[in-house]
Amino acid sequence: MNPIRLINLGAVPPWQTQAIYHALGERMDENQPDTIVLCRPNEPYLCLGYHQVFESIFDPAECARRGLPVYRRRLGGGATYLDGNQIFYQCIFHHTHMPVMLRDIYSFALAGPVNTLKRIGLNGELRETNEIEVDGKRIAGTGGGRIEDAAIVVGNVLFDFDYEAMTAVWQAPNTAFRSLAQKALHQRVVTMKDLMPNVSMEQVETMLIEDFAKSMKREIQPGTLTDEEWQAAEEEAKELASSEYLDLHKSDVNSEPMRNLKISARAFIRYTEADVNGFHVRGTFWLSEEIIQEAVLESAPERDWKSVEQILRGVAFKDWQEKLTEI
Amino acid sequence: MSNIQEFKIGADYYTIPADRFYGREDHMWALYDHATGNVTIGMDALGLAALGDLAYVSLQPVGTTVSRGETLGTLEAAKMTGDLTSPISGEIVERNDLTIRNPALVNEETYTNGWLVIIKPSDWENESKQLVSTEELPVWVESELTRYRQQGWID
Numbered sequence: 001m002n003p004i005r006l007i008n009l010g011a012v013p014p015w016q017t018q019a020i021y022h023a024l025g026e027r028m029d030e031n032q033p034d035t036i037v038l039c040r041p042n043e044p045y046l047c048l049g050y051h052q053v054f055e056s057i058f059d060p061a062e063c064a065r066r067g068l069p070v071y072r073r074r075l076g077g078g079a080t081y082l083d084g085n086q087i088f089y090q091c092i093f094h095h096t097h098m099p100v101m102l103r104d105i106y107s108f109a110l111a112g113p114v115n116t117l118k119r120i121g122l123n124g125e126l127r128e129t130n131e132i133e134v135d136g137k138r139i140a141g142t143g144g145g146r147i148e149d150a151a152i153v154v155g156n157v158l159f160d161f162d163y164e165a166m167t168a169v170w171q172a173p174n175t176a177f178r179s180l181a182q183k184a185l186h187q188r189v190v191t192m193k194d195l196m197p198n199v200s201m202e203q204v205e206t207m208l209i210e211d212f213a214k215s216m217k218r219e220i221q222p223g224t225l226t227d228e229e230w231q232a233a234e235e236e237a238k239e240l241a242s243s244e245y246l247d248l249h250k251s252d253v254n255s256e257p258m259r260n261l262k263i264s265a266r267a268f269i270r271y272t273e274a275d276v277n278g279f280h281v282r283g284t285f286w287l288s289e290e291i292i293q294e295a296v297l298e299s300a301p302e303r304d305w306k307s308v309e310q311i312l313r314g315v316a317f318k319d320w321q322e323k324l325t326e327i
Numbered sequence: 328m329s330n331i332q333e334f335k336i337g338a339d340y341y342t343i344p345a346d347r348f349y350g351r352e353d354h355m356w357a358l359y360d361h362a363t364g365n366v367t368i369g370m371d372a373l374g375l376a377a378l379g380d381l382a383y384v385s386l387q388p389v390g391t392t393v394s395r396g397e398t399l400g401t402l403e404a405a406k407m408t409g410d411l412t413s414p415i416s417g418e419i420v421e422r423n424d425l426t427i428r429n430p431a432l433v434n435e436e437t438y439t440n441g442w443l444v445i446i447k448p449s450d451w452e453n454e455s456k457q458l459v460s461t462e463e464l465p466v467w468v469e470s471e472l473t474r475y476r477q478q479g480w481i482d
Contacts, residue, residue: 050401050408051383077406100478101377102407129405145408249385
């Protein structure tokens with residue numbers, strides 16, 4: 001099999017970090033090289049997963065106030081805040097050069113980054129099919145998709161993370177949701193700055209290239225993008241940021257604020273409402289494997305739910321209403 | 328449902344009923360309704376086995392005209408997206424919005440309530456010949472399983 005082409009872009013404008021891999025995917029055929037792109041954005045921006053509804057995820061006014069551009073990627077996963085403190089790796093391969101089974105695609109493409117974390121001295125592992133974690137905490141985001149004949153897997157390594165900016169732009173259903181999400185994010189997401197502050201981005205980039213070559217059992221050769229590829233990427237960028245593309249799926253589902261947010265492989269924030277014992281209860285929960293870690297309850301008519309919130313800790317989420325009825 | 332082809336991937340068993348046609352590469356099933364002349368389209372168990380549990384399904388609106396091989400919609404499983412391609416040409420006359428609201432239906436009731444769209448075909452007679460028929464089913468399933476093994480390291 002031919003060597004993998006490496007495109008190491010360094011710090012580039014946000015549009016390039018999304019549009020290039022889309023363009024390479026669109027143009028993929030048996031004559032195009034499998035490619036790994038390494039890059040990072042020189043300015044912060046937001047990125048929406050393909051099936052997410054913009055208004056349910058992001059507060060457009062807050063995004064505009066912060067001057068954050070938004071792109072929708074054609075890959076899966078959740079909304080992300082991205083900036084120059086993150087290294088992106090993007091594997092764009094002909095689909096016949098990747099496994100068929102989805103879990104194997106992730107194992108194949110993410111073995112390199114996991115090994116890099118291990119070589120640095122961190123306890124990196126792949127959990128729940130596609131989450132890269134260190135000691136149970138998330139240190140990276142991942143996603144993937146099939147674009148034409150290309151199978152694509154992307155991910156990043158967090159050197160630092162702007163927790164405040166990420167949580168501020170979420171379209172949260174209430175204050176409790178935002179504050180629980182912020183708390184969970186701080187507890188379940190970890191960065192290189194926290195764990196290995198002396199390791200540089202350049203060191204990690206070098207190790208990633210070595211580890212991709214080793215895990216994929218293929219040679220990696222530095223290359224450049226052709227003029228046609230650059231041109232295709234510029235066209236892709238226009239589409240990914242267009243209002244028509246950002247408005248996708250608007251009519252498919254209810255565009256209410258999000259009610260479920262994944263923080264890491266085993267941390268979710270969920271909002272729900274129920275009528276219990278004459279109260280209309282609005283519950284916000286931090287769940288780990290469907291068990292309530294923390295609950296915030298509000299109701300109409302109002303009452304003090306503090307003691308009940310304590311009792312709900314450790315209860316299965318599916319039983320929370322029943323528990324309230326008992327209490 | 329009769330003549331069900333059963334196969335195993337890892338520890339799990341999957342079924343391919345022989346009462347319908349299948350796309351050779353896209354793993355979409357097509358069930359012709361002799362009363363209406365319409366064709367119900369869904370995704371087959373082999374395709375779903377490769378993906379796992381679906382998290383999202385989106386479908387083209389009713390009235391959309393699709394050609395064979397064009398996208399009927401998209402899906403997402405474990406943060407990975409893909410196209411749902413049409414095994415035949417025609418006009419979408421009905422879509423199953425239940426699968427948009429609850430994509431698990433496609434995994435759980437693959438050949439019944441997990442259907443995706445109903446198409447009024449424009450050339451069923453010719454295009455159905457390009458699909459996998461009942462007679463070809465055992466050979467096709469075996470060849471796909473071989474491909475999965477070679478490309479996917481399944482047990």
